[in-house]
Amino acid sequence: MNMVDSLTQRSRSRLFQIGLCLALSLGACQTSRFKEFETVRGGMSKSDVIELVGGPQRTQRWHGRDRWEYRFYGTSEGELIREVHFENGKSTYVGPAIKPAVSAEEQDRRNETYNREAEAAEVEALSRDRDGITIQKFRPVTDESDSLPVQLEPATGEKPSTSQ
Secondary structure, three states, X not given: OOHHHHHHHHHHHHHHHHHHHHHHHHHHHHHHHHHHHOOOOOOOEHHHHHHHHOOOOEEEEEOOEEEEEEEEEEEOOEEEEEEXXXXXXXXXXXXXXXXXXXXXXXXXXXXXXXXXXXXHHHHHHHHOOEOOEOOOOOXXXXXXXXXXXXXXXXXXXXXXXXXX
C-alpha cells in the first residue's frame, strides 16, 4: 500500500467518525428539544415559548389566531409534529397536530353539492309568480322545430288575440 492510499484510507475513516458524531449529536439535540417542548403549557406568551423551544418550523394566522408547528426527529416514535395555538398572545392549545374532520377533497365535494342546491333554490325562487308577473324558464333549442315562434299568454290570464 503506498502513502497516497494510506492517507485516503485515513481520511475516509476520519470523515466517517465526524459524520457519526454529528448525526448522534443532532439526534440528541432533537430529543432534548422535544423534552423542553413538553414543558410548554397553556397561558404562556409567545416569547416564553420561543425561549423554551425556539422558533417554530411553520406558522399560520387565521381569524386572529396563530398556529405554530414544531417537528421533532429522532424520538422513540419517529417524527413528531406538535402545535401551539395562540389567541391574544397567549397559548390556548399545546399538543399533537389537529387534523381536519374531512379531507380537502371531501370538503370540496360538499361545497359543490351545497352550491348546486343553493343555485337550484335561487332559480326556483326567481321563477315563481311575483306580483302577477310570471318569469318563464327557457329551455335550450334542440332542433329547428323548437325554434318556431311561440305566442305566450300574458300574465293576467287573458288570451292573446290571434288577428294580425
